[in-house]
Amino acid sequence: MSDSSVQHLVFVRLRCRIQAETPLRLPEFSGSALRGGFGMALRKTACAQPQRSVCGDCLLRRQCVYSLIFETPVPENSELLRRCTAAPHPFVLEPPEDGPQELPPGGELDFGLTLIGRAIDLLPWFLLAFEELGRSGLGGKVGGRRGRFRLISVRQGERVLYQQGKLTANPLPEAAPSAFPACGSLRVLFHTPARIKYQEYFTERLDFHILFRSLLRRISLLSFFHCGQRLDDSGFADLIRQAESIVTVSHELRWHEQERWSGRQKARMQFGGLVGAAVYQGQLAPFLPYLALGEALHCGKGCTFGLGRCSVEWLGQQEENACKK
Structure with a gap:
């Protein structure tokens, strides 16, 4: 089901x-x-x-x-x-x-x-x-x-x-919030490199629909393989179309390159991604549960290493106007 x-x-x-x-x-x-x-x-x-x-x-x-x-x-x-x-x-x-x-x-x-x-x-x-x-x-x-x-x-x-x-105690399961503040703008900050692919390539321009596609895929797979439930994907195409209408107000993300040693492949590997912040504006309400999960579960590739760690800030009108300048 x-x-x-x-x-x-x-x-x-x-x-x-x-x-x-x-x-x-x-x-x-x-x-x-x-x-x-x-x-x-x-x-x-x-x-x-x-x-x-x-x-x-x-x-x-x-x-x-x-x-x-x-x-x-x-x-x-x-x-x-x-x-x-x-x-x-x-x-x-x-x-x-x-x-x-x-x-x-x-x-x-x-x-x-x-x-x-x-x-x-x-x-x-x-x-x-x-x-x-x-x-x-x-x-x-x-x-x-x-x-x-x-x-x-x-x-x-x-x-x-x-x-x-x-x-000494058992963990208490958490879930995404069910209520969110009304807002038309938010800032997403990436604290560790986000390796997000779009059309087979790592992207350096993170428009909102690209971010949402990545979150949707990760959340869907984690739900199916580890929480025993497949998300109803009948409305995903409409959600992606809505995501494409979200405006990127400010894009202050930069590619940060780093290396890691792969013990399995016995070689150094490139491990870069986007860090910084982007501000988005539009009808954001349908996407807020997915963004909240992204804060907990990270986004993009390499999440088990700690990559793709992000946080979301709700913006007031004054902050929103400052981002447009």
């Missing part, structure tokens, strides 16, 4: 705090190191056949926690992504924002973790993986080895879910 509402798409936003036990060195954008280290630690923790180099022919592929979280296979005879080998992953990492980090022993830092749909119930596996990553080491080598750390707490807002090695 399909549904046009997005209220069933649930998630939890968590803040994890770690404490360095040995000198810990992280690059300017640590999302790649954090995600890669987490993947290896999760495989070490959850994989029943670690001698295999790939998951594709494993008998446990569709029951394995590692495969579900980090490979996310497309079910046989799936209604969506039939020609793809993997679906969007049910988590988002938000690395520290302060650039390169040099933590001495005892130093602490926070990073964000968002779990989506059925991954919420797998929180203990994420915790075990981060504990293992702390023992194995993270980031650049100092004195010949990567920095070790201890996971000291995980919070959801003011609620402490994990502390001193124990899960």
Whole structure:
């Protein structure tokens, strides 16, 4: 059964705090190191056949926690992504924002973790993986080895879910707001590079309908594969036409290039995208739930690394006039 509402798409936003036990060195954008280290630690923790180099022919592929979280296979005879080998992953990492980090022993830092749909119930596996990553080491080598750390707490807002090695409370699922302020203009800010494709190419001009198409695709796939419900797509064509009528008042987005090391491909890869802000004006009400989900779930490619993190600001008339100048 399909549904046009997005209220069933649930998630939890968590803040994890770690404490360095040995000198810990992280690059300017640590999302790649954090995600890669987490993947290896999760495989070490959850994989029943670690001698295999790939998951594709494993008998446990569709029951394995590692495969579900980090490979996310497309079910046989799936209604969506039939020609793809993997679906969007049910988590988002938000690395520290302060650039390169040099933590001495005892130093602490926070990073964000968002779990989506059925991954919420797998929180203990994420915790075990981060504990293992702390023992194995993270980031650049100092004195010949990567920095070790201890996971000291995980919070959801003011609620402490994990502390001193124990899960003390269960996360409370969140959903997109159902009510929004009346507004004709808003500003979308991208805090980390947004890698958004349109007509097969990464775009450097983010008109509203391109942003909406990207959000709609991501939200639809996460809903189908991780929340057990396919969105009713009968009205999507009309929504896209409406999105094309939204005016770009101000476009202050720029392409920010960066690199990441791919452990799987043993090579450095370009990993750039758009950062900055754009202001849009028009009949925005139908799109607000999708934008709200974009704030939680990110937008574009590379979201599990922390890319595409955005926030939305509602604009008053005075701010709107200032943007037009």
